[in-house]
Amino acid sequence: MERPQTPFSLTEVAEIHLSYKSTVKPSQRPKVASSHDAYTLLHSSWDPEKLEFVEQFKILLLNRANCVLGLVEVSTGGVAGTVADPKLIFAAALKANASSIILAHNHPSGNLKPSEADLQLTRKLKEAGKFLDLPILDHLIITGESYYSFADTGAV
Numbered sequence: 115m116e117r118p119q120t121p122f123s124l125t126e127v128a129e130i131h132l133s134y135k136s137t138v139k140p141s142q143r144p145k146v147a148s149s150h151d152a153y154t155l156l157h158s159s160w161d162p163e164k165l166e167f168v169e170q171f172k173i174l175l176l177n178r179a180n181c182v183l184g185l186v187e188v189s190t191g192g193v194a195g196t197v198a199d200p201k202l203i204f205a206a207a208l209k210a211n212a213s214s215i216i217l218a219h220n221h222p223s224g225n226l227k228p229s230e231a232d233l234q235l236t237r238k239l240k241e242a243g244k245f246l247d248l249p250i251l252d253h254l255i256i257t258g259e260s261y262y263s264f265a266d267t268g269a270v
Contacts, residue, residue: 136183143181146174146216149252149263156218156256159185164220166258169196171219173203175212176251183210193222198235200242207248215243217253226255226262228269236270 146152152174164170171188186206189196196219207215217239219232228236236253243250252265264270 140181143177143183146176146180146182146251149254149261149266152216152218152252153254153256153261153263155182155185156254157261160220160256162258164190165256166220166222166224168192169194169220169222171196171198171217173206173218174216175207175210176214176216178213180214180251183212195231198239200239203239204242204246204248208246212248214249214251215239216251218256219254220256224257224259226257226260228255228262228264233270236264240270 144151144155146155155174156172159172160170169191171191173186173188175183175186177183184206186203188198188202188206191197198217198219203215203217217236232253232255236250239253240250252263253270254264255262
């Protein structure tokens with residue numbers, strides 16, 4: 115790396131500040147022991163006006179005891195899709211000091227079958243999670259009536 119020709123000051127460099135604030139006591143955090151538990155939490159937090167209208171991608175961040183540290187809305191898209199940026203997903207998980215992640219998105223059409231894009235994204239995120247020691251425990255497709263669990267079906 116070359117030395118800069120002009121000296122610079124640290125006041126010219128952006129400061130990064132990380133924090134995590136919870137209003138819930140650790141003993142009061144919901145625990146996820148199954149895909150149904152995850153679905154119940156996610157479904158209750160989903161805006162019912164968007165569930166069958168536009169596609170959204172959310173993540174549940176869990177501690178080592180599978181208690182929920184937080185829920186993050188990663189993106190909102192259109193009728194046929196949304197963008198799930200791996201950098202945003204893992205940035206949120208790292209910032210919360212999460213131990214694992216559950217992915218979720220809705221299908222406004224009501225179709226529970228994962229698309230090829232859903233399968234590819236899940237594989238990609240699972241590989242990244244292994245590298246970061248942040249396992250992806252499951253990926254749920256949510257509809258107004260039910261859910262599909264990648265983990266329960268062994269899809270990836």
